[in-house]
Amino acid sequence: MVGERKGLVLAMAALSLWALPVAAQPQANGPDQELVTKLHQLGQDQIAVAKMAEGRAVSPRVKAFASTVQREQRTANASLVAYADRKSMGASIVQPGGALEHGALANAPLVNSPRDQFDYRFVDRMVADQQAAIDAAAAAQRLARDPELKGVIGGVMAGLSENLVSAQELLAQLPEPPPPVTVALPAYPVAASRTQTGADVPPPGAWQPITP
Numbered sequence: 001m002v003g004e005r006k007g008l009v010l011a012m013a014a015l016s017l018w019a020l021p022v023a024a025q026p027q028a029n030g031p032d033q034e035l036v037t038k039l040h041q042l043g044q045d046q047i048a049v050a051k052m053a054e055g056r057a058v059s060p061r062v063k064a065f066a067s068t069v070q071r072e073q074r075t076a077n078a079s080l081v082a083y084a085d086r087k088s089m090g091a092s093i094v095q096p097g098g099a100l101e102h103g104a105l106a107n108a109p110l111v112n113s114p115r116d117q118f119d120y121r122f123v124d125r126m127v128a129d130q131q132a133a134i135d136a137a138a139a140a141q142r143l144a145r146d147p148e149l150k151g152v153i154g155g156v157m158a159g160l161s162e163n164l165v166s167a168q169e170l171l172a173q174l175p176e177p178p179p180p181v182t183v184a185l186p187a188y189p190v191a192a193s194r195t196q197t198g199a200d201v202p203p204p205g206a207w208q209p210i211t212p
Contacts, residue, residue, distance in 0.1 A: 032149050035140040036080050037093040039156065042133055043077040049107065049129070053122045062119045065170055069126065069163055076156040083152045117177040123170050130164035 046069060053066040084093045113121045134157055141153040 030145070031143065032087070032145050033084070033089045033093065035144055035153075036084055036089065036149070039137060039140055039153070040077050040080045040093050042136060043073045043080070043156075046126075046129055046133065047073050047077075049110070049122075049125065052111075053118075056115070057119050057122060058115060059119050059174070061170060061173075062123060065123070065126075065166060068166070072159045072163055076159050079152055079155055083149060087146070114177075120171070120174045120177055123167055123174060126167040127164065127171055130160055130167055134160045134164065 050066040050069040050073070054063055054070070057063045057066060081094065084090070110118075110121055110125055137153050137157045137160060141150050141157070144150045144153060
């Protein structure tokens with residue numbers, strides 16, 4: 001599942017670029033607004049994936065977990081929006097989630113997952129995404145200039161931590177799908193090498209000295 005565990009790593013890297021000097025008060029269009037915008041975007045993406053799972057999941061427990069993720073993440077996002085309103089940051093922090101529209105390649109393994117494997121792959125994805133979101137929120141909390149924002153982010157992290165524990169417990173109860181079947185390409189036997197034909201290998205005795 002390595003390919004599905006990279007959902008939010010780029011967001012973590014982006015947050016690490018905002019290591020700016022600490023100031024007493026946040027600016028409406030300054031680094032704190034960028035942090036709020038990024039965290040809100042990550043939440044929107046998780047809501048989009050969980051909404052898809054609520055419709056496709058087979059297990060009632062997985063459906064319930066997907067519903068919980070949506071509810072908890074909407075609560076977290078509402079706290080970010082409320083903070084932005086109090087600080088006159090405007091509506092620019094509210095951006096549509098990109099999980100389905102802009103992350104087609106990243107989400108392809110989950111979107112194209114067979115029905116009997118979807119539950120495991122979704123919960124496995126949630127374990128990775130929740131942990132990455134916690135790491136991103138921790139980075140944002142360190143970089144935030146406003147003490148109030150640090151407190152808001154702390155509340156967001158608490159909800160993410162609860163979801164991570166729930167996802168880990170649920171994943172342990174789901175059967176892991178079998179590994180994908182490797183299909184040989186036409187005209188290539190399974191044991192054949194496509195890169196080493198042997199044409200450049202000298203015959204036995206080629207390196208022996210020639211006796212006149």
